[in-house]
Amino acid sequence: MTNSINEITTDAQLMMLIGTNTTEAHPIIGYKMRQAKRNGAKLIVVDPRRIDLAEEADYWLRINSGTDIPFLNGLMHIIIKEGLYDKNFVETRCENFEALESTVKNYTPDYVSKLTGISEDDLYAVARLYATTDRAMLFYTLGITEHICGTQNVMSCANLAMLTGHLGRPGTGVNPIRGQNNVQGACDMGALPNVYSGYQPVINTDVRKKFEQAWGVSLPDKVGLMIPQMFDAANNGQVKAMYILGENPVLTDPNSNHIRKGLDKLEFLVVQELFLTETAEYADVILPAASFAETNGTFTSTERRVQRVRKAIEPVPGQGNWQTIMAMSAKMGYPMEYNDPEEIWDEMASLSPSLTGITYERLEEKGIQWPCQSCDHPGTACLHAASFTRGKGLFQGIDHIPPQEVPDEEYPFLLNTGRILQHYNVTTPYSKGIQSMWSEEHSEVNPDDACKLGVENGDMIKVTSRRGSITARAKVTDRVPPGMIWMSFHYAASPTNAITSEGLDPITKTGEYKVAAVKVEKA
Amino acid sequence: MEMVKLTINGIEIEVPAGTTILKAAEQMGIKIPTLCFLEELSSVGACRMCVVEVKGARALVASCAAAVAPGMDVQTHSPAVMEARKMMLDLLVANHPLDCMTCEKMGDCNLAELCYEYGVKESIFKGDKHHYPIEMSNPFIVRDMNKCILCGRCVRACAEITGQDTIDFIYRGFNSKVAPFYDEELVESNCVYCGQCVSVCPTGALTERQMAGQGRRWEITKVKTTCPFCGTGCNFDLNVKDGKLIGVTSNSSAPVNGRALCIKGRFGWDFVNNENRLTTPLIKKDGKFVETSWEEALDLIAKSLKEIKEKNGPDSFAALSSARCTNEENYLVQKFTRAVMGTNNVDHCART
Ligand code: SF4
Ligand code: SF4
Ligand code: SF4
Numbered sequence: 001m002t003n004s005i006n007e008i009t010t011d012a013q014l015m016m017l018i019g020t021n022t023t024e025a026h027p028i029i030g031y032k033m034r035q036a037k038r039n040g041a042k043l044i045v046v047d048p049r050r051i052d053l054a055e056e057a058d059y060w061l062r063i064n065s066g067t068d069i070p071f072l073n074g075l076m077h078i079i080i081k082e083g084l085y086d087k088n089f090v091e092t093r094c095e096n097f098e099a100l101e102s103t104v105k106n107y108t109p110d111y112v113s114k115l116t117g118i119s120e121d122d123l124y125a126v127a128r129l130y131a132t133t134d135r136a137m138l139f140y141t142l143g144i145t146e147h148i149c150g151t152q153n154v155m156s157c158a159n160l161a162m163l164t165g166h167l168g169r170p171g172t173g174v175n176p177i178r179g180q181n182n183v184q185g186a187c188d189m190g191a192l193p194n195v196y197s198g199y200q201p202v203i204n205t206d207v208r209k210k211f212e213q214a215w216g217v218s219l220p221d222k223v224g225l226m227i228p229q230m231f232d233a234a235n236n237g238q239v240k241a242m243y244i245l246g247e248n249p250v251l252t253d254p255n256s257n258h259i260r261k262g263l264d265k266l267e268f269l270v271v272q273e274l275f276l277t278e279t280a281e282y283a284d285v286i287l288p289a290a291s292f293a294e295t296n297g298t299f300t301s302t303e304r305r306v307q308r309v310r311k312a313i314e315p316v317p318g319q320g321n322w323q324t325i326m327a328m329s330a331k332m333g334y335p336m337e338y339n340d341p342e343e344i345w346d347e348m349a350s351l352s353p354s355l356t357g358i359t360y361e362r363l364e365e366k367g368i369q370w371p372c373q374s375c376d377h378p379g380t381a382c383l384h385a386a387s388f389t390r391g392k393g394l395f396q397g398i399d400h401i402p403p404q405e406v407p408d409e410e411y412p413f414l415l416n417t418g419r420i421l422q423h424y425n426v427t428t429p430y431s432k433g434i435q436s437m438w439s440e441e442h443s444e445v446n447p448d449d450a451c452k453l454g455v456e457n458g459d460m461i462k463v464t465s466r467r468g469s470i471t472a473r474a475k476v477t478d479r480v481p482p483g484m485i486w487m488s489f490h491y492a493a494s495p496t497n498a499i500t501s502e503g504l505d506p507i508t509k510t511g512e513y514k515v516a517a518v519k520v521e522k523a
Numbered sequence: 524m525e526m527v528k529l530t531i532n533g534i535e536i537e538v539p540a541g542t543t544i545l546k547a548a549e550q551m552g553i554k555i556p557t558l559c560f561l562e563e564l565s566s567v568g569a570c571r572m573c574v575v576e577v578k579g580a581r582a583l584v585a586s587c588a589a590a591v592a593p594g595m596d597v598q599t600h601s602p603a604v605m606e607a608r609k610m611m612l613d614l615l616v617a618n619h620p621l622d623c624m625t626c627e628k629m630g631d632c633n634l635a636e637l638c639y640e641y642g643v644k645e646s647i648f649k650g651d652k653h654h655y656p657i658e659m660s661n662p663f664i665v666r667d668m669n670k671c672i673l674c675g676r677c678v679r680a681c682a683e684i685t686g687q688d689t690i691d692f693i694y695r696g697f698n699s700k701v702a703p704f705y706d707e708e709l710v711e712s713n714c715v716y717c718g719q720c721v722s723v724c725p726t727g728a729l730t731e732r733q734m735a736g737q738g739r740r741w742e743i744t745k746v747k748t749t750c751p752f753c754g755t756g757c758n759f760d761l762n763v764k765d766g767k768l769i770g771v772t773s774n775s776s777a778p779v780n781g782r783a784l785c786i787k788g789r790f791g792w793d794f795v796n797n798e799n800r801l802t803t804p805l806i807k808k809d810g811k812f813v814e815t816s817w818e819e820a821l822d823l824i825a826k827s828l829k830e831i832k833e834k835n836g837p838d839s840f841a842a843l844s845s846a847r848c849t850n851e852e853n854y855l856v857q858k859f860t861r862a863v864m865g866t867n868n869v870d871h872c873a874r875t
Pocket of ligand 3: 027029750751752753754757784786787788789
């Protein structure tokens with residue numbers, strides 16, 4: 001997020017949500033949005049599903065799945081046509097406006113309305129409202145990123161915020177809400193194939209030298225593989241050994257059959273986990289993991305706030321995960337010497353300029369939002385206040401990219417997937433309370449479709465894509481529009497990701513979980 | 524800012540206009556008792572525990588809702604005030620079960636604390652008591668409406684923090700009660716089990732089901748930490764007794780969420796105690812997992828990884844780190860992959 005969560009209730013006059021079911025996926029942020037709305041802020045919800053916040057919204061735009069770019073271009077078309085954009089911001093802070101202008105010129109309200117299913121009146125009203133409100137926050141999550149055009153969707157959001165000057169001040173910003181508790185931190189720490197901690201590129205010689213010196217080894221200079229590439233390489237025999245810590249790609253990654261085959265082909269697999277997961281089944285060695293309650297450390301939230309995790313009980317496996325990795329490393333002939341996680345943090349911080357000013361001591365009360373370059377720096381609640389990372393904000397002309405797979409005669413339904421409130425990926429099924437109330441998948445089916453299919457609430461349905469079939473219980477509801485099936489991915493008995501699309505954003509390699517073509521029958 | 528001068532218990536103080544008497548007194552270190560008042564919720568002045576005597580006023584004034592005025596002369600603990608508070612407590616206790624010895628809230632009950640402070644033992648009013656069944660139909664929240672003092676904190680928390688509007692006052696007089704629409708149970712309602720209502724309840728009317736019978740409040744050690752579920756970064760207290768995790772409670776000093784949590788953060792922690800947790804390393808032998816020692820498991824890992832690396836080069840190895848694990852663990856996984864294995868093949872799960 002460029003901005004901070006609490007600005008929702010303290011600063012924002014308008015919130016526009018695109019593809020985020022916030023009250024379920026990020027409940028506390030969602031609850032704050034509802035508070036802000038009830039205290040007078042405007043709320044615009046752009047979502048094909050009638051999510052909870054749609055009920056509160058001033059405008060709920062039931063957008064056709066996979067048409068976010070035309071929608072955003074359509075808003076910008078109106079904003080430019082009516083002269084409602086922030087000319088000062090565009091001139092002083094941004095560049096390449098002409099490219100944007102010439103692209104969005106083609107996205108007339110009439111054309112956009114046909115593509116998106118949103119009425120022209122609503123397009124005009126929302127464009128005007130967003131552009132003319134001083135402090136407007138834009139939020140999105142996976143509804144924007146989990147498409148083959150995820151990267152372009154994100155850029156389009158940035159275009160809109162820059163065009164209207166909704167950046168760099170409290171109560172504004174482009175705010176992707178990160179899903180998992182520490183997905184921000186995992187990126188920040190360099191658990192990525194192209195960067196070390198603090199986003200320092202592995203191909204940069206100076207950076208590499210710095211790490212070589214600190215770690216006392218010579219380091220590879222070529223960018224590594226991203227997850228989908230890893231499993232491709234496992235399938236074709238290039239990757240032969242893997243270590244997987246605390247993730248269950250068989251259940252959570254798209255097209256799980258491909259993942260299973262890859263895991264099967266590995267010569268050696270180590271999985272470190274809390275539970276015997278679907279992925280761990282493939283391991284040669286399973287190492288028991290310690291949970292968050294059993295370790296000291298830090299998590300970094302979606303607003304870039306680094307906060308302490310504190311050990312409350314002894315680790316169930318007898319040692320913390322950091323100790324396991326140290327022991328593994330020592331056996332490999334590279335002893336790491338840390339007495340506690342704080343020493344690991346300190347080493348990382350000393351090597352990562354954007355985090356250098358953060359110490360455990362400073363995190364004690366409220367955490368700190370990075371960037372925080374020195375010990376007297378207070379942290380950064382709002383990014384891009386004076387300039388962008390690259391200097392000027394770069395507008396990009398971006399055209400519509402339809403989903404890789406769209407419903408057709410044989411597979412007439414659109415499958416959309418996501419999270420439900422009660423579950424969180426794959427840990428909560430081990431919570432007895434939660435599992436006792438929400439123990440199985442309830443796929444959402446529109447009443448019209450249910451009627452045609454002869455399916456009643458609670459019936460089992462079989463959902464088939466080109467990649468496989470799964471069964472699940474149907475929940476007949478107009479939360480989904482006709483023609484859409486919505487499923488979560490929390491349940492091993494209904495492994496939704498076995499049938500999701502193979503489409504990938506070519507840049508981020510994020511799966512197109514939000515659109516696949518399926519057929520549905522009564523099971 | 525406009526300032527207002529007034530006198531509290533004979534001492535003069537100046538505070539910004541609009542400050543409540545309660546706040547002004549608090550600034551002087553004078554504690555006025557409250558039951559229905561809570562900093563993060565709207566003030567309703569319903570329980571009248573916080574009454575004070577204001578010179579010249581016709582009746583006692585609820586200090587949580589009344590703003591200071593220039594020249595006000597306030598007594599916070601005068602005999603009339605003390606008498607009124609005692610009476611109020613007496614009335615509350617009149618239809619309260621007083622089964623404190625088995626009550627989950629004992630040790631953390633505002634009602635009991637105040638009765639202790641004001642010496643209220645048993646009511647002088649011998650009235651009817653309620654005989655509501657205790658609601659246990661959901662796995663998270665126990666509702667014992669016999670213990671409800673109708674302070675309305677839960678109603679305001681549900682409406683003002685979560686915005687769910689699940690519960691409200693229903694019926695009148697002695698039959699007044701807090702409940703979902705049509706006096707149904709929570710399982711029948713639109714409740715999202717955020718537990719905000721539990722976290723604000725000053726009595727044993729609303730308690731955490733998972734913590735029932737697990738320990739007395741004073742035996743519990745609280746460890747503040749960060750939620751392991753979504754990316755919002757809520758903080759809460761892990762409740763630990765005898766080395767065992769027994770629950771999660773709000774920590775109102777949390778920078779992002781304050782007292783608020785969602786079902787996952789507040790009630791999802793018990794995966795930690797699940798009996799299916801892996802406790803020892805396992806090695807696959809003939810397609811079956813068998814238990815082994817750390818030493819043996821790590822030796823096998825080192826041997827295999829070394830062999831594969833020597834035979835096929837560093838890029839034949841890849842590591843998946845975790846968006847659920849700590850920063851420190853992630854840093855070590857990438858360091859291990861790069862410095863020890865010699866490859867940049869490290870990533871974490873895409874499902875962000
Ligand atoms: S748990 Fe949350 S939603 Fe349910 S009644 Fe309590 S405050 Fe309201
Ligand atoms: S249930 Fe608790 S919080 Fe709610 S009105 Fe009764 S005593 Fe107050
Ligand atoms: S309590 Fe709920 S909203 Fe807060 S971090 Fe945990 S899962 Fe997210």
